[in-house]
Structures are given as structure tokens and as C-alpha cells.
Amino acid sequence: MSTIDRRRLLQATAALAVTATLTDQATARPAAGAHPDRTPSGALGEPQSLDGRPFPAYDYSRASRLPREMTGYWTRSFDVAGTTRTAKVYLSPQTPIRSYYTVIAVPDGVDTGGFLQRAHWAAIADRREEGLFVVEPGPDGWGDATEEAAYLEAAMAFFHNNRYFSIFGLHYLVGYGSGAVALEAWAVAHPLRVIGQVYVESLGLDAAYLDSYAGREFGGATEGGYTPVEFPEGFDLIRYDETVLPTWYIRPDRQTIGTSLSYWRRADDTGRRSRQDRILGTVYRQRRDSRRWMTSHAGPIAEVAVQQRPVSTHDIVGFLTRYTRYENFFAYGNQLFERADYTAMGVQVRTMMVEGHLREYLVYVPRAARRLWRDRAPVVFVWPGNSQTAKVFFDAAQWWKVADREGCILVVIGEQYSATSVSVSHRDSHTFYRQLRRLVLDEFGADPTRFYSTGQSAGSAVTQNFAIAYPEYFAAVASTSFTTAPDAAGTVGIDGVQVPASGRPIPDYQIYGYGDLGFLAGDLWDDTQNSLDSWARYHLRTHGLTLADVDTVTGVRHGWRDRFQTWTWHDDDIPVLRLSKNLYRSHNTMPEESPLLWDFLKHYSSEIDRDGNVVRYYSRSAFRRPRDGRRL
Numbered sequence: 001m002s003t004i005d006r007r008r009l010l011q012a013t014a015a016l017a018v019t020a021t022l023t024d025q026a027t028a029r030p031a032a033g034a035h036p037d038r039t040p041s042g043a044l045g046e047p048q049s050l051d052g053r054p055f056p057a058y059d060y061s062r063a064s065r066l067p068r069e070m071t072g073y074w075t076r077s078f079d080v081a082g083t084t085r086t087a088k089v090y091l092s093p094q095t096p097i098r099s100y101y102t103v104i105a106v107p108d109g110v111d112t113g114g115f116l117q118r119a120h121w122a123a124i125a126d127r128r129e130e131g132l133f134v135v136e137p138g139p140d141g142w143g144d145a146t147e148e149a150a151y152l153e154a155a156m157a158f159f160h161n162n163r164y165f166s167i168f169g170l171h172y173l174v175g176y177g178s179g180a181v182a183l184e185a186w187a188v189a190h191p192l193r194v195i196g197q198v199y200v201e202s203l204g205l206d207a208a209y210l211d212s213y214a215g216r217e218f219g220g221a222t223e224g225g226y227t228p229v230e231f232p233e234g235f236d237l238i239r240y241d242e243t244v245l246p247t248w249y250i251r252p253d254r255q256t257i258g259t260s261l262s263y264w265r266r267a268d269d270t271g272r273r274s275r276q277d278r279i280l281g282t283v284y285r286q287r288r289d290s291r292r293w294m295t296s297h298a299g300p301i302a303e304v305a306v307q308q309r310p311v312s313t314h315d316i317v318g319f320l321t322r323y324t325r326y327e328n329f330f331a332y333g334n335q336l337f338e339r340a341d342y343t344a345m346g347v348q349v350r351t352m353m354v355e356g357h358l359r360e361y362l363v364y365v366p367r368a369a370r371r372l373w374r375d376r377a378p379v380v381f382v383w384p385g386n387s388q389t390a391k392v393f394f395d396a397a398q399w400w401k402v403a404d405r406e407g408c409i410l411v412v413i414g415e416q417y418s419a420t421s422v423s424v425s426h427r428d429s430h431t432f433y434r435q436l437r438r439l440v441l442d443e444f445g446a447d448p449t450r451f452y453s454t455g456q457s458a459g460s461a462v463t464q465n466f467a468i469a470y471p472e473y474f475a476a477v478a479s480t481s482f483t484t485a486p487d488a489a490g491t492v493g494i495d496g497v498q499v500p501a502s503g504r505p506i507p508d509y510q511i512y513g514y515g516d517l518g519f520l521a522g523d524l525w526d527d528t529q530n531s532l533d534s535w536a537r538y539h540l541r542t543h544g545l546t547l548a549d550v551d552t553v554t555g556v557r558h559g560w561r562d563r564f565q566t567w568t569w570h571d572d573d574i575p576v577l578r579l580s581k582n583l584y585r586s587h588n589t590m591p592e593e594s595p596l597l598w599d600f601l602k603h604y605s606s607e608i609d610r611d612g613n614v615v616r617y618y619s620r621s622a623f624r625r626p627r628d629g630r631r632l
Contacts, residue, residue, distance in 0.1 A: 002405040008618075010615065016127065016590065017309060018026065019433065022425075023047070023095055024584065027169045027306060030156055034242060034293065040042065042561050042596070043117065044090070044098075044113040044114075044116060044117060044122060045073065046101070046113075046114070047073045047074050047075035047088055048071075048072065048073065048074050048075070049074070049075055049076075049077075050074050050075065050076045050089070050164055051076065051077055053164070054419045055068050055163040055164065055420070055421065056069050056163075056164065056422070056546075057069070057404055058417050058421045059421065060357055060358065060417065062293070062350050062358075063351045063357075063358040063360040063414060063416075063428065063518065064096055064359075064389045064391070064414045064415070064424060065094060065095065065096050065097060065100075066091060066096070066099055066165055066166075066422060067096055067124050067421050067422070070091055070095075070164055070422075071091045071092065071093045071094075071095060072090075072091060072093070072164055073089075073090050073113065074088065074089040074090075074164075074588060075087070075088050075089075075119050075232070075313055076089065076155075076158060077516030078151065078154040078155060080150050080151045080154055080493075081150060081422055083138060085136070085138055085151050085154070085155070087132040087133065087134060087135050087155045087158070088112050088113075088116075088132075088133075088135055088136065088181075089134070089164075090121075090122055090125055090131065090132040090134070091131050091154075091165055091324070091543075092125045092126045092128075092130060092131065092372070093126065094129040094131060094132045095130060095165070096387050096389055096391055097123075097166050097389055097422055097423065097424055098166045098167060098168050098169070098387070098388065098391075098392050098423075098424075099129070099130050099165075099166075099167065099168060099197055100128075100130050100167075100170070100171070100172070100321075100324075100418065101130065101131045101132060101133050101159075101167050101171050101172070102121070102125075102130070102131075102132055102133075102171065102172040102173075102174055102176070102317075102320070103114075103119065103132075103133045103134075103135065103171050103172065103173050103174070104132060104133070104135070104174045104175070104176070105134075105135045105136075105142075105175040105176060105179030105180060105183040106135075106137070106176055106179055107137075107142075107175075107178060107179050107181055107201075108137050108141040108142055108177060108178050108179070109141075109174040109176030110504065111444060112134055112255060112503055114134055116134070118134065118554065120312075120313045120314070121598075123165060124313060124314070124317055128317075128321075131165065131167075132233060133159050133171075134153075135155050135179065135183065136178060136179075137151065137178070137607075138151070141178065142178035142179050142181065142182055142606075143182070143329045144181065144182075144283065145181055145182060145184075145185035145205055145206075145209050146185075146209070148181075148182035148185065149185065149186075149189075150600060151182075151184045152183070152185070153184055154420050156190075156206050157478050159389065160567070161432055161555045163420050163421075163422060164228075164422065165182075166387075166422040168392060168424055169193070170192075170193050170194065170195050170324075170325045170326070170328050171193065171194065171195060172194075172195055172197070172198075172288055172320040172321070172630070173186075173187055173194055173197040173198070173395055174197070174198045174200070174316060175197075175198075175199045175200070175202065176199075176200045176201060176267050176319075177200070177201050177202075178203070179204070179205055180199035180201070180202035180203070180434075181202065181204070181205060181588060183197075183199070184197065184199055184202065184204070184260065184606075185209060187245065188205065188209070188210060188213050188240070188263075188281070189213055189541065191240060191243035191245055191267070192218075192327070192328055192329060192330075192331060192334050193325055193576075194245055194325075195246075195320065195323050195325040195336070196245065196246040196247070196248075196319065196322075197245060197246070197247050197248070197318045197320075197322045198248045198249075198250065198316050198320060199247075199249050199252065199604045200250045200251065200256060200316075200548070201250070201251050201252070201253075202249060202252045202253065202259040202260070203252075203253045203256045203257070204249075204252060204253065204256050204258070204259060204260035204261070205259065205260045205263075206259060206403045207259045207627055210241075210259060210263045212241045212267055212572065213241070213251075213571060214239065214240055214241035214263065215239055215240070215241070215256045215272050216240045216503065217235060217237035217238065217239055217240075217386075218238045218240075218330075218332070219237065220332075220515065220625075221330050222329075222515040222586045222587075223586075224328060224587075225518065226515050226516060226518070226586050226587050227514065227515050227516060227518060228515060229330075229332070229513075229514045229515040229583075229584065229586065229596070230514075230586075231439075231584075233405075236237075237397060238293055238331045238332065240265050241263060241291070241549065242267060242292060243267055243294060243331070243574075244266065244268050244269070244286065244292045244294040244295050244302045244336050245267055245268065245302070246265060246268070246302050246303055246319070246320075246323055246336070246444075246547060247264040247268070247304045247305070247306045247328050248304075248305070248306075248307070248316070248319050248324075249261065249279065249291070249305070249306045249307070250307045250310070250311055250316075251307070251308055251309065252312065256545065257306075259409060260388060261300075261304070261306065262337050264304050265304050267407070268284070268286050268302040269286050269287050269290040269291075269292050269302075270284035270286055270302075270303075271284070271287045271370050273284065275277065275480055279307070279311065279315050279318075279319075280305035280307055281305055281306050281307030281308060282305065282306045282307075283303055283304075283305045284300075284303065284304045284305070285300070285303050286300035286301065286302040286303065288300055288380075291414065292562075293331065293332060293334075294325075294334055294335055294336045295310055295335070295336055295337075296335070296465075296560040296561075296592070297335055297337060297398075297560070297590065297591045297592045298335065298336060298337035298338060298591070301323070301336065301337070301338065303338065305319075309333060315416070316344060317439070319510060321339055322338065322530035323336060323337070323339055324336075324337060324338070324339035324340075324395045324396075325337070326395070326396040326588065326590075326591070327363075327586075327590070329586075329587045330515065330585065330586040330588070332584040332585060333513070333582075333590055335590055335591055336591075337398060337591055337605060338401075339395060340346055340394060340395055340400050340567060345360055345366075345400065345524075346351045346361065346365070347363070347364045347394070347400075348350045348365075349362055350362070350363060350365040350392075352432075352435060352439075352598065354431055354432045354435060355428040355431050357416055357427070357428070357526050358430075359413075359416060359432060360389070360390055360414030360581045361390060361409055361411060361413050361414050361432075361436065361471075362390045362391070362394055362410070362411070362412040362414070362423075363409070363410070363412075363440075363444070364394075364400055364403055364409065364410040364412075364528045365377070365409050365444060366400070366403045366405075366407060366408075366409075366426075368403070368404060368405065368407035368440055369403075369407040369408070369409055369445070370407075370445065371407065371622050372406070372407035373407050373445070373447065374445065375445030376445065376446070376447040376450075377407055377408060377409050377444070377445055377446055377447060378407075378408045378409070378446075378447055378450035378451075378597070378602065379409045379410075379411060379440055379444075379446045379450065379451050379551070380403075380408050380409070380410055380411070380446070380450065380452045380453075380454060380504055380540055380601070380629065381413065381433065381436065381451065381453045381454070381457070381474075382394075382397070382399055382410055382411065382412040382413065382451070382454055382455065383411070383426065383429070383454070383456075383458075383459030383460070383462045383463055383479075384412070384455065384459050385455070385456040385457030385458050385459050385460075385481070385588075385589075386415075386417070386418075386425050386426070386458035386459075387415075387423050387424060387425060388415070388424075388456070388458055388459075388584070389414060389415065389424060389521070390412040390413060390414040390415075391499065391584070393456065393459075393630045394403065394410075394412050395588070396588075396591075397589055397591060397593075397594050398591035399412075399594050400453075401591070401594070401595075402594050402598045404597055405599060406602065408452075408598070408602075409434055409440070411440060413426075413432060413433075413436070413459075415427065415612065423471070425458060426458055426459070426462055426632055427495070428495055429462050429494065430456070430494055430495050431495075433466070433473070436449070437473075446587070446617065447605075449475060449605040449606055449607050450475050450604075450605050450623070451473065451474050451475060452474055452475060452477065452478070453466060453467070453473070453474045453477045453481075453520035453535075453599055453603040454477065454478050454479050454480075454488070454594075454601070454603075455479045455482075455483075456479065456480045456481055456482045456588075456589045457480070457482050457517075457587065458480035458482065459479070459482075460480055460481055460482035460483070460510075460565075461482045461484055462477060462494075462585040463477050463479040464477070464482065464483060464484040464508075464510075464535070465484050465492045465493065465494050465499075467502045467506050468484065468485070468492050468496070468502065468538065469492055469494060469499040469502060470499075471502055471505070471506035471614065472504075472606070472608065472614045473602075474506065474604040474606070475507075475604040475605050476507035476509075476600065476603075476604040476606075476615065477506060477507070477508050477509070478507060478509035478510075478511075478578075478591045478597035478598075478600045478601050479509075479510060479511075479597070480510070480511045480512065480518075480597070481512050481513065481516055481517065481520070481587055481588075482517070482532070483510055483512075483513070483519075483520065483531050483532055483535035484531070484535065485534035485537070485538045486501040486538060487537050497629060498611065501538070503537070504542060505542040505576065505616075505632075506538050506539075506542075506616075507575070507576050507577070507601075507604050507616070507632075508576075508578075508579075508598070509563075509577075509578040509579070509596075509597060509600040509601075510534070510535065510578075510579050510580070511579075511581075511582060511593050511596065512579075512580075512581060512582065513581070513582045513585040513586050513587060513588075514581060514584065514585070515585065515586035515587065516538060516585075516586065516587050519531040519532070522580060523565075524536050524547060524567070525547075525553060533578075536577070536579075538580065540569065540577060541579050543571055543576050544571070545569050545571065545577070549570075550567050550568070550569055551567065551569070551570065552567070553566045553567075555567045555581070556568075559582075559592060560592060562583075563582055563583050563584045563585075563592075564581070564582055564583070564596070565580065565581045565583060566578065566579070566580040566581075567580075571632065573602070574630065575603075575620045576632070578600055580593075580596065602622040602623075603618050603619055603622050604616060604617065604618060604619075605619070605629065606621065615631065616631070616632040617629035617632065618630050618632055
């Protein structure tokens, strides 16, 4: 039998098996909370074409959501070596800007719209307010991994960068039948972009394909003009087959799946023993003593599972959405961790009018707030980086884990449309903060003396500019990957207005990466003067300190594999300025950094005296013990 005939026979067999699986799924209960306007199977209708379609206009009535005109069912075509291929997009009515997406490879021989209905994918997307990107077979069905590489690259390139919708940047993969092979092959080649993957009725990949990627190593090169990371001598680079990636095979071909299964078990560093789970089947868990980089913060949370019976789409979604991930191109900053469940946690997604525009923000009051602080909980105002919605940053920075442990209230500020109708950035930050401050004091049990600010990149710029111009707003600030300082005229820019620097001190902490923005390259003791040096000079001067007052010029090493190098300046034994260099990341923040920021912030409080002066206090116990506060 020829290779082509064998492949077609396998495709036909897999298609029959997938049909049986979908029949089981179609008899399951409808998705809880499905969109009330959704009608039965086939209601998606004919997809609208994105080929040559004008980009959507701004829709200011939808805070941090895609323009209303983009919601619905779409198709996009690609020319792949002279053959026209297509992919589908489904955007639920409330899909946010930079939403999570599930990338689905449909099996041979199905109508995509009908498939999304019968398997409940469209209804689940509606309920979860997320998007779907669907890759489809060619005219002769799915080819093997090598044959489909060009199509997958073309489709995913459009998915990652277009002006019709925008994505979180890392995604869930679900492949069916012969389509599973093509999608899994893409995951092997791009593991940093995948949060988790599920393959139904898969034949798996062969050893030759897997071996062609397994030994490849991630270096220190960065994207977007960031500073390249140079590793120390003898440093062990991460291999592709050491990229932790939760994986679930459902009714795989027992004869051919073994090679793929072994690959992902090796990647996830699973032990030899398995356990049985009613839904997942046979489960191999990441070893407790695993030293994988991608779970250095969350711990050994990855799993590889094999289930020989059909399962529902709801179970597939349940497996995938236990996880999230952040940093899609630099391996040493890439982390897998637990995804927040807004409903279970009680995260409030709210909107507010700010200078005539509807803005979104998130409020999280953890159970620990009342238990630890009664009606005097500290508050952290969180400013995401440029293009990051509040929802993106809530998951990416894992501040909610800090809040759960420490009882601080989180207020995460949503951005507004910026360069395009599917991207956002900061706007009217001063007005927004003052409105949010009043709201927090009116509605929540908050301690007005313990308001803190943090942010990443452009959000760090907001935080640092507030620290310079309005230090009375916060007891302390701590942010990542962007420093600011007064210009030659002694001002900083806030919302397009130059505001005079106050010249008054405020405790401040900055974390940046070795491979960060160009103006953060190096450290404070090299021969290059940049924004990092200007930031330090200003804040040292306000505290009456000099660079030479640092605790140690070489810095203190700490964290996972000593990745942090930290310098601290004290005023009468009280730390007032701190700087950390993350030696193994590029620009994007990491969840390991949020606890470090909080451990600095939590020791400070501030109040305004009768003369209008800011009075600050430092508590070694972080205000857990009464009367241990010292005036700065």
C-alpha cells in the first residue's frame, strides 16, 4: 500500500471514530449559560469573509471589547503553494480585546459551522466570552505534519497578527482526527505559545518529526529591539523537549500514539507512576522535585493524560482552562501557572465613565481581606502594560495569588483604544485613579493609609510618574520594566500634560530584565547613562542618599537559580529604594516578581498631617503587630 493510500485509510478511520465521539458529545447537556439568542445546530450560518474586508472602526461603547461589528462567524483564505486553504474565526458577542482563544483543528469530512455547534464549541465560547480560531483540511483532506506545515504557518501568522481581532498571545489547542496531527506538529515547533493541548482520536506524530525539534535549544535572543540576554559560562540552555505543556489524548490510536505520548511525558517531566481519574483516564503528573524552568513559580502542576473513552467538550475545556501561561517568545521568562476563576473567586468586572469614555476595571476582594484586616485592608492599584487589558494582566502577573495570601484588595485598571480598534493603551490615568480611589473608599473596607501602586512597562511609567508628581497618592510604589525621571524642565508627562516633579520622597522599587528595553540596559555601575540612572538619581536625591549608600555594589542574589540581583538603599536602617535585575528574562514581567513587589510595599503607610505634609511609616511586621510603625 502506498503512503498516500495508507494516509487516506487512516484519515477515513479517524473520521469515523471522531463522528462517534461527536455523537456522544451531541447527546450531552447543553453548555451551562449558553447565549440565550443561540438557536440549534446550523445557526452559525455562512461565514462572512475577512478577505479584503476593511478593518473595524473604533467602538467606544464597548470597554476593552472587540468592536461589535466583528462578533460572529468569519472565514479567511490563504494561498498555500497554489492551493486555496481556509480557516474560520468565531468571536462571541462579548469577546474582549486580547481574549483567550481555543485553536481547533476540525477532522476531515465535516462542515465547520455544524461541527462547532454540535460539539458545543460556539455555545461555550459565548458563555466564556472568548474566541475560536479553526484550521481546516485541504481539498484532499489533512496531510501529514510536514505537508501541513506551510498552511499552519500561514494561518497562525494571520491569527497572531491582524487588525480584525487581537489575542492573549498564548492559546489552547484542540485537534480532532487527522487534524490533530497537524496541530500537534505546530505545537512541537512553537511550544512557548501553547498553554495546553487536547487531541481527540489522534494518530500521533512519528519519531523523525519529534526528534527534529526535541534537541533544539532556546538562546538569549530577544524580539522587538530588546537587549539580548547573555548567559554565564556553563549555563544549560532549555531544550524544546523540556518545555512543560499540559497534554491530554482522548481515544488515541493505541498502535501509533506511543511516540508522541513519550515526548510530552518527557517535556512535562512526569514520573513513571500513573493514577486513574474518572474524567482524564490515566494521568501522569509532573514530578514533585521537577526542575523545569516553566513551572519554577507555580510548582509541578503539569499533567499528561490518556482517556480511552469519549468525553464531552465541557471536560476538554475544564482541563485546558485550569492553566494559563505568559511570555510567548523568551523561554527563560515563560511560565505555566494556574488560571484565575473569576466566578469562583468573586472577581468583579466593572465599567466606569472616565472623561466621556467607558472604561473597564477589575476589583478583587479576597476572603483573606476581611479575615486579616477587617475593614482596613490595604489596596494595590495595578496598571497593565501597553496593549494589555485588565484581564490579560490579572492572569499574567498573578497578583491575585498575592492577594489571596496577604488579604490586599486589587484594583486592576483597564485601558482604552489606542493605535487600532483592537488594541488598547493608557489614557486619562489621573482622572481614572482619582475616581477609583473615591469608589474604593466608599464601597470597600479599605485602609486609606495603605494605598499602593504597581504596573508593568507603560503601566510602570504611570506608577513612576505618579510617584514623582503626586507622591502623596501612595504609601509606596513598586513596578517593573519602565523607569521615569523629570526632564530638563523638572517635569514628567501624565496624560499629555507636563507636571512638575514634587521633589518629595516616596519608597520605590523597580524590577527590570537583562533583556529589557534598551534604555534599561546594564546597571547603575556601568559606563552607560540611561533612564535607569536618571530614575535612581532622582529618588536617591529626594531621600538624601547617594549611589554609594547602597547595601552592596555586587547586589544580593536570590530567587529561582539566583535569577535576581538586588540592590537596596536604606534611610536609618529602613529600606527606601530598591532595584532588582532579573538576569533571565526579557521585557515581560513574571509571576515570581509580584510577591517581591508586595514584600516591599506592605511595610509602608502614609497620611497627611494638619499642615498638609505627607507622613510615612515603616512597619517591620507589615502592620500585623500593633504599634511597631516607625516614622520615616
